[in-house]
Amino acid sequence: MKVIEKYNDSLHNPYWKFQLGPEAYEVKDTPLRVEAIKKALRADQRFQFITADPFPERLISRLHPYHDYIRKTGLSLQNDKEEFYPDLFPGEGAHLRKKVDNPLWGGIWCTDAVTPIMRKTYEVARASAETALTGAALLREGREKAVYALCRPSGHHAGPRVFGGYCYFNNVATAAEYLLPEGRVAIVDIDYHHGNGTQEFFDEIKSVFTASIHGDPDNEYPYFWGYAEEIGKGQAEGTNHNEPLPKGTQLAQYSEAVDRILDMIRGFDAAYLIISAGFDTHEADPIGGFKLRTEEYTAIGKQFRSLGIPTLICQEGGYNIDVLGACVKNFLLGFMD
Ligand SMILES: [Zn+2]
Known part of the structure; x- marks a missing residue:
């Protein structure tokens, strides 16, 4: 399988810790995550690495209205170590000018x-x-049936209005828009956290089916999205499906949720499948709450492969770098013989 790697990952390396009550948090999205995945895949000859191609900026900027804000704010910083955190949130009723x-x-x-x-x-x-x-592009040109994009930062919390949750541009939404002229697209988010940005991108677009399996937002980030009653809006009603699952969910219960989604995708007649592949569902993940085990990801990969449609697998979360590489590798092996 082709593994697409990017060329500048280590340049975004935030270092920040904060205290919330008795608990100390730190930013867990470090470049070490990518290194762990590369190490696991490079050791196996069934994976061939290729470097990402450049694409026109407009493919990204037209989807993300905060594109210039991120770019210009970065340019205003003095050095490569400085980190700027938005800390002023206007709330409802504010006089917004969108500068x-x-x-x-x-x-x-x-x-x-x-x-x-x-x-x-x-x-x-x-x-x-x-x-x-x-x-x-590899799928659209018919050159591959399944490819893995080693994306970082993740994208699934970045939406058509706002970014956040360690995400800046929505990678799977950008890919889906690129594929849409060729046929309908299904996006399934298997990160532990609901893919709120992705859902919002396609909430009213009936040619894209979105689904997410995640920790129940009643007690997990992103809290305000990811409930079962969110099914798409207007003409797109019925094209979003959420599977909020309780803490401690194990493979059997998880696989049933995957099967329900696969049945819906078969009915939707998608030409392409995109998977937002987060591995913070692992039992040892520091911020997840499910109980999936390293070897079980192969079975989950096989389930998705059974759809038999061209599939783009994009990396999202997964924060235990001791197991992350093996989880990714096992999931990808499920797509191979
Ligand atoms: Zn996550």
């Missing part, structure tokens, strides 16, 4: 204060989207 030239206006464009902008964040996030686009 992009003042970093302090970030609360208009961002959901939280844990997604820092660094000097190179724009470049790195753009390359992450280009990694997904490179995979989409």
Whole structure:
């Protein structure tokens, strides 16, 4: 299987810790995650690495209205180590002007204060989207049946209005838009956290089916999205499906949720499948709550493969770097003989 890697991952390397009550949090999206995945896949000759191609900026900017805000804020920083955190959120009723030239206006464009902008964040996030686009192009040209895009930063919390949750540009949404002229697209998000950005992108678009299996938002990030009653809007009603599952979910219950989604995709007649592949569903993940085991990801990969349609697998979360590489590899092996 082709593995698409990007060329500048280490340039976005935030270092920040904060205290919430008795608990100390730190930004867990480090470049070490990518290194762990590369190490696991490079050791196996069934994976061939290729470098992401450049794509026109407009493929990304037209989908993300905060594109210039991220770019300009990064340019305003003094050095590569500085991190800027939006910390002023206007709330409802505020007089919004949507300027992009003042970093302090970030609360208009961002959901939280844990997604820092660094000097190179724009470049790195753009390359992450280009990694997904490179995979989409391989499928669109009919050159591959299944490809893996090693994206970082993740994208699934970045939406058509705002970014956040360690995400800047939505990689799978960008890839889906690229594939749509060729046929209907199904996106399934298997990260532990609901793919709220992806859902919002296609909430009213009936040619894209979106689904997500995730920790119940009653007690997990992103809290305000991901409930079962969110089924798509207007003409797109019925084209979104959420599977919020309880803490402690194990493989049997998880696989049933996957099967329900696969049945819906078969009815939807998708030409392409995109998987937002997060591995914070692992039992040892520091911020997840499910109980999936390293070897079980192969079976989940096989389930998706049974659809038999061209598939782009994009990396999202997964924060235990001791097991992340093996989880990714096992999932991808499920797509191979
Ligand atoms: Zn996650």
